[in-house]
Structures are given as structure tokens and as C-alpha cells.
Amino acid sequence: MPVPLSPDEARPFIDTDQAPAAHLDMLNALSFRTVVAGLRLGVFEALADGPLPVSTLAERTGTDQLGLRLLADALVGFNYLTRSGTDYANSANTTRWLLRSAPDSFVPVLSFWGTVVTELWGDLETSVRQGGPTGDFYAWLEQRPDTLADFQTMLRRLSGWLSEEIVSLVPAPPADGRVLDLGGGHAGYTVAFCQAYPGLRGTVVDLPGALTQGAAAVAEAQLDDRVELRPGDLLTADLDPGYDLVLLFNIVHGYDEPQLAGLLDRVAGALRPGGRVVLLEPLAEVPQRPPGVADSFVRAFSLNLFHTQGGRAYRFEDLAKLLAAAGFTDVEQHLLTRSDADHLVIATKL
Numbered sequence: 649m650p651v652p653l654s655p656d657e658a659r660p661f662i663d664t665d666q667a668p669a670a671h672l673d674m675l676n677a678l679s680f681r682t683v684v685a686g687l688r689l690g691v692f693e694a695l696a697d698g699p700l701p702v703s704t705l706a707e708r709t710g711t712d713q714l715g716l717r718l719l720a721d722a723l724v725g726f727n728y729l730t731r732s733g734t735d736y737a738n739s740a741n742t743t744r745w746l747l748r749s750a751p752d753s754f755v756p757v758l759s760f761w762g763t764v765v766t767e768l769w770g771d772l773e774t775s776v777r778q779g780g781p782t783g784d785f786y787a788w789l790e791q792r793p794d795t796l797a798d799f800q801t802m803l804r805r806l807s808g809w810l811s812e813e814i815v816s817l818v819p820a821p822p823a824d825g826r827v828l829d830l831g832g833g834h835a836g837y838t839v840a841f842c843q844a845y846p847g848l849r850g851t852v853v854d855l856p857g858a859l860t861q862g863a864a865a866v867a868e869a870q871l872d873d874r875v876e877l878r879p880g881d882l883l884t885a886d887l888d889p890g891y892d893l894v895l896l897f898n899i900v901h902g903y904d905e906p907q908l909a910g911l912l913d914r915v916a917g918a919l920r921p922g923g924r925v926v927l928l929e930p931l932a933e934v935p936q937r938p939p940g941v942a943d944s945f946v947r948a949f950s951l952n953l954f955h956t957q958g959g960r961a962y963r964f965e966d967l968a969k970l971l972a973a974a975g976f977t978d979v980e981q982h983l984l985t986r987s988d989a990d991h992l993v994i995a996t997k998l
């Protein structure tokens with residue numbers, strides 16, 4: 649939880665320059681690292697049924713009593729736990745968001761970003777110095793099933809939140825149309841399109857581990873006969889031609905411009921004339937997005953993309969130019985009402 653400050657305490661840091669704002673960031677970094685430790689050690693889950701003394705909590709989490717007490721006290725300081733006498737309990741906010749079983753659990757998001765920050769951001773300066781990523785993010789992710797599951801769960805939930813609006817913004821494909829979802833992983837978007845259009849058939853291309861959740865989503869929606877999950881590399885796999893719709897959702901930000909130009913050429917080759925490519929992206933520097941949480945996130949996310957993949961958040965103009973060069977026309981941009989950061993870009997193949 650962000651460092652708890654009264655308005656009077658916050659003012660010198662935030663509203664004036666009388667105190668270093670970075671000091672708050674430092675405390676927030678410690679707070680985040682502390683809550684990630686709480687999650688990894690199962691502290692919040694162990695307290696799900698009610699308060700416990702530290703001895704029992706240490707026993708249940710398989711931890712050292714002194715170490716756990718110090719961690720729990722730090723979590724009290726950051727309002728993740730409360731303490732009454734010798735008993736620790738989850739705070740209301742922790743109960744609402746930090747249990748895996750909670751309906752809108754934020755655990756996949758925190759676990760994924762916790763791993764990124766602790767394992768990948770240690771050498772952030774290197775990519776900035778050398779002008780490119782320090783490793784292959786998706787190869788790294790495929791080697792970590794738990795982090796991959798958190799990543800895909802986080803994105804699948806977002807797809808559940810955004811799909812309805814996205815489907816409504818994309819012109820209807822032909823009744824017996826075909827959609828290709830490149831890097832579609834959890835398959836949430838393809839499932840949504842196929843549910844909206846009963847004659848539509850889908851193909852989801854992604855790396856094998858990423859398709860695990862896709863298989864579950866397709867089976868749950870009873871769409872096995874209409875959705876094919878195709879393990880493969882979206883940059884090199886054979887893409888059969890004649891698709892009506894190609895989804896590139898949260899894909900283009902993973903690549904630099906030359907790679908992107910090549911990818912969009914491949915997409916154009918897979919579409920029939922008049923077919924559409926649809927991009928879902930957090931765009932950089934959006935005039936209607938004022939400075940605030942969404943804007944700060946997109947800037948930090950863009951840095952993360954550069955560091956881990958050599959990509960970045962693009963501006964609409966950048967994408968429009970690349971799409972035009974790949975043979976697309978009528979490039980449109982839509983800001984989604986359910987997200988402050990995500991945009992849909994739709995373009996038609998000439």
C-alpha cells in the first residue's frame with residue numbers, strides 16, 4: 649500500500665519542493681518489496697480465516713519466528729496487516745485484493761510485477777546504456793510456469809473487462825469469417841469474438857506454455873470445434889492467407905520498428921483485401937490522457953518494454969505510418985471507455 653501519509657505530511661513531498669519526493673518512492677519500493685514477500689511466503693493466505701499470533705503464523709508459513717515478526721510489523725506499518733496484542737490480521741484492503749480466491753484478486757498482477765522488478769529490473773541501466781534489451785522476455789517467461797500463469801491470468805481478466813466494448817467497436821466480420829489472434833495466449837479475445845459471431849472460426853498462435861490457459865478458456869466456452877490453438881512463433885510461423893480479421897493485441901509494443909514493419913507485412917499477407925487488422929495497445933503521449941496514474945504507468949511500462957523486449961509504447965502516428973507502409977488504409981483510433989490506457993487501432997487492408 650502506498651506509504652500512509654496525512655495531507656499535512658504529504659504536502660512537503662508532493663505539493664512543494666520542501667522535501668525529496670524520492671524519499672517517498674524509496675519507502676514505496678520497500679513497501680512493495682515487503683508485500684511481495686508477504687505474498688510469496690503465504691502470509692495473507694494463512695491469515696484468511698482470522699487473526700493469528702506470530703508463533704502460529706510462522707508455523708503455518710514455514711518461516712522463522714523472528715524474521716516473520718519483523719516482516720509482519722513492516723506490513724502493519726504499510727497497512728497490509730493490523731496488529732492487536734500479539735495477533736496479526738489482514739487489513740480490509742488486503743482481504744479485498746490480496747487473497748487468490750478474492751473475486752477481483754490483484755495477486756496475479758502483483759506477483760507478476762514483483763518478479764519483473766526483482767528479477768529483471770536489477771540491470772535496468774544496461775539496456776538504457778546499450779540501447780536494447782538484456783534478454784528474451786518471452787523465453788524467460790516460458791521457463792517460469794508460475795509467473796507465466798500469473799501473466800496470462802492478469803491479461804485474461806483484462807480481456808474479460810474489455811472484450812465487450814472491443815467487439816462492439818470492430819466492424820462485423822462475414823458470417824462464416826475467420827479471425828487470427830497472433831500472440832493470443834489466454835484466447836479470451838478470440839472466445840469473445842466467436843461468442844459474438846456464431847459462424848466465426850478462430851486461430852490463436854502463441855508459444856506453447858502461453859496456450860495452456862487458452863486451451864482451458866476454449867474448452868470452458870465449448871468452442872473446441874471453432875477455435876484452433878496453434879503453438880508457434882508469430883514472427884516465423886506459416887500464416888495461411890484469407891483471414892477476415894487479425895488481432896494484434898498487446899503485441900506491437902514488444903518490437904522495435906523494423907521488426908514491427910516485418911510483422912505488419914506478414915499480417916497484411918494473411919488478410920484478404922478489405923480484411924482488418926485490430927491493434928490493442930497502451931499508446932504513448934495521448935493528448936486526452938492527462939498526467940495521472942494511467943499516464944505514469946504507460947511511461948514506466950514503455951521503459952519496461954524497452955528493457956525486456958526492445959519495444960516501447962508507440963504513438964498513434966507511429967503506428968498509422970507503419971500500417972500505411974504495410975498496405976493498410978482507413979486507420980482509426982478508439983480510446984476504450986473501460987480503460988484509461990488502452991486504445992484500439994483498426995485498419996483495413998487495401
Ligand SMILES: C[S@@+](CC[C@H](N)C(=O)[O-])C[C@H]1O[C@@H](n2cnc3c(N)ncnc32)[C@H](O)[C@@H]1O
Nearest residue numbers: 786803831832833854855858880881882897898
Ligand atoms: C502481452 S501478451 C498479450 C496476450 C493477448 N494478446 C492479450 O492482449 O491479452 C503477448 C503475447 O504474445 C505471445 N508472444 C510473444 N512473443 C511471441 C512469439 N515470438 N511467437 C508467438 N507468441 C508470442 C506471448 O506468449 C503472449 O501471450
